[in-house]
Amino acid sequence: MKKLAFLWLLGCLSEVWGQGVDPLIPAQAVTVFSINNTDLLQKISIDEWITYDFMEEIHQELFDKSTENKTVKDAGLDFDQRLSLFYGKTPYYEVTGFTFGIKDQKALFNVFDDFENIPSAYQGVQIYQSLFNNLLIDKNQGVLIRVEPVEAFLNQQTDSLWYSRGNLSPFYAMDEDQLLNEEELFLEDAQKNLLEKNYYELRDSLQFDFQKKYYHEVLQGLLTQRKSLYTNDSIFRELLTHRSAGVFYMDNSRNIDRAKNLWYLKTVLPTLYLDVQELYDGNIITGDLILQESSVQFNLQARYSPALGSIYSEMNQAKFDPNIAPFIRSNQPAYFSYNINLRSAYEKAYEVLVPILSKAKDPEISFNLLLLKLGNALVNKDAVFDAYKGSLFMTFNGIQKVKTRKITFFYDEETFEYGEKETEAEEDMPIFTLGFSTKRKDIPEMILEHFSQVTSKFENKGDYWVYNKAIFDAAPVFLINAKGMFIVTNDRDLAENHREGYGKEALSKRAIKAIKKSGTMAGYANLQQVAQKFPSDFLDPSQQQLMDFLRNKTGSISLQSGETTEQSTSVTLNYSFNDTEKSSKHFLDLLNTLYLLTK
């Protein structure tokens, strides 16, 4: 019996530890990218490798010469073990890092020479630190980990402490100081207690403290309790048995949990929150990255709870509307189509959500529920869902010069006095088109007629409408209500010359067939064209990072959704490239793109 118990224990342990570095991924990780085929990384230079955004934790290594002319192979990594990148977020802290196998520890520290050994409280685990990065080595397995408090939480805690000490707003001082004369300013400076921290010093201290606290919390779970994402999640364990070049994991149920908009629900209506959370239980997205000769294929599978799955499966019972195809040009830099059965989805969502909302004891929710029920009983649903059936498309048509108005100055040659006059101007503008299929042409027409009576900016041009100065009081928007489609665009060429579609220039039969086959979602992007033409000035910093990265890439990305059941749905993303000899580089490129998108 003892022998049996021992064998069983050995079996359990080998299941946990026999998979290499995976048990070192913290349980807090929400997103994980794991590269199984580490052979393909061996030829990439370290300098190149660590320029990827997913390696940002060790970007500091770029500033010294220790990585120059060295390949990943020289870094002492064990390519028989997989490399996994992880990212996680709780309401209080973010945890990022990667796990890897170590073949030659000496070689590792020759390359990554910024790390210093510090005493470890965990038996058998060596700990090294470099700035905010921590490197934990457990036998031949390593994890580079970084724990940072969430900025909003840190600011909230700093404010709380700052104001509790009787301080005024840290941002108020400058204007007030302007009213003080030099003597008063000097006196104020002299009275300041130099031992008392200012706002930013206080914030830095708290940041350091929280870093320490949450870093130990993560380590406690990982090294003392031996709890990791691997031990906690059977789906993740199963994913790691796949033989593809890389795998992807995202626990969307925990993403939902940390979403800010659920904070109110969580604190004020905890019962309802639990019900809504339950809806997202098991909403885990996994994927396989498959390396082919001239492409990388990314097969995604999204799993649902039965309730959410029932809504999605109803929603996805839709066919591609052929009316869309003529309005997508074959050489469009990017397009996307989305086909859902909105009516079925509505009916199912009503069936699922009404019982959940009915449990809430909140008067506001109760009133909204009443409105929902009344709407359901009284509104003509045939008209609503015929007006918008659920099929739509979007295209990015590149950059075009659009006509605007500007003020110029004219000069009197006798006196050089000057006056203003309005003239035509041209400015570059990204051109987008959004269209959806409709069975009820009369409904959008009725709305447009109404607007044209309210404002002269709406102009009826016969079979299309122009909303003048719609974009930033300068450029027009065109509304086309024809051929079973309602289209909104700032593309003058489409409105004036292609209201019936692009004819021969439209998508090929082959492309249409592929869209039809793909189900709910289909998309295509020519990476270079999109990145070159898209005005990234106006994107937020993380989106700019993605655009900057894509700017040097060639090839295209296509997206196709597959079958949807009550349990899951599948999506395939294909990244095709021309230079096949650099397939490992393209693999990392796609990985980096996905990392930036999911971060």
Added chain:
Amino acid sequence: MKKLLCFLFALTLMLSSCIEIIDDLSMNLDGSGTFKYTVNLSASKVKVNSILALDSFNGKKVPKIDEIESKINQFRELLKNEKGIKSVQTEFNKIDFIAKISVDFSSLDELQTGIKSVLTQLDPSIKYTEDYTVWIAWDHKSLQRMIPKLVEERIKTETQSDQELLTTGSYTCISRLPKTIQNSSNPACKLNPSKTAAMLRINTWDLKLNPSLLEHTLTLSP
């Protein structure tokens, strides 16, 4: 305030390709006069509006249009209190993005000192040296003009390389004098038929390459 100034500089920098500036000075015999400065961004209003719709741009907070207007008003009110400054008027066209300021002054020294003082009050962290805020010199016999150092430095740091776009922006320098102009040091400077006014117009691209193109001295008839 510092953030706002930084943003406004970044904005004018980015749009220097399509910016039109008019630097208009009228002098009286006693050294007093009227100074008008106009910045016209109407040729870039789609871009300006797009930026204003953002929360942040190039890592800096984007102010609301009302905040910009309020800072222009603050500039006006502060300038009113400066020695030798009268009749300060500002105008801000929020639709076309045209900002204008008109100031009567007792002497050019007081005008330039006043502007420096207001800029320092608006952002005490920036220390302006003399050459930053002195771009006009008058000795009753001649008027010397150049590009304000502050503007020059900004144009120099402009990284946009699209020559075609840069050539559409302009800096126009107009000087109206109480006597006839005998001579202009800059052949590109145009005199009116009565020779009491001079106008020099340089496009942004040329100015970026050579800021001294705007320099000129007008010598008055004895």
